[in-house]
């Protein structure tokens with residue numbers, strides 16, 4: 001990571017704190033580019049797990065910029081997104097398929113059949129089968145080289161919401177259909193024009209396939225993330241705060257924060 005930052009180690013994980021949001025986003029971009037470069041040198045496809053939300057938008061903007069400058073290609077990349085509302089049409093502007101299309105897929109040279117987002121249009125009776133199939137696609141692609149994550153205000157990752165499962169049970173969670181937590185619904189209210197309009201369910205990659213990625217970057221920006229970040233890094237592992245479960249694979253996780261998101265760390 002090029003820009004000056006302070007390094008911490010919490011919960012066995014590397015934590016890099018950057019002066020501002022731009023520097024933190026660029027550090028995430030650098031780690032993604034390193035994955036693409038390594039894959040290119042090894043003449044194999046890079047397999048990326050991607051996230052949505054406001055946090056990664058500048059990351060995608062930088063990737064698009066570099067692609068346009070002719071220094072970055074997605075021709076040998078496949079991607080798997082963390083989650084999607086259910087049910088939702090991919091054409092709905094609030095769908096994560098549509099978000100990914102706008103911010104990345106339509107702007108770079110990724111092959112359409114390698115840009116995977118869970119399908120919010122599968123019949124409900126087939127949702128579980130579709131979710132299981134998604135996990136098999138990732139495995140068949142050789143597993144995720146890299147997973148980009150954001151953190152919800154309630155500590156969720158993807159749409160793996162707080163639950164009273166044991167840690168062992170939570171770590172085994174596969175990709176599946178879930179109900180959104182009230183805090184998640186409140187946070188999505190703006191996009192949906194009111195909390196009552198938020199689609200209350202989603203398909204999410206499970207904690208098991210997320211944590212199986214060979215490297216994981218958690219990007220958190222802004223003071224509103226300071227509390228969940230501090231809790232996830234310092235509390236013992238619990239399914240009540242899914243981001244604490246990153247501690248179970250600590251050696252492959254890097255947290256990239258801006259100073260406000262690190263504001264509650266000692």
Ligand code: GLP
Pocket residue numbers: 051052053054055056082083149150151152157158159184
């Ligand atoms: C949503 C997504 C998560 C994301 C989180 C944080 O709930 N399902 O994958 O990490 O929001 O979003 P934001 O980056 O907008 O704070």
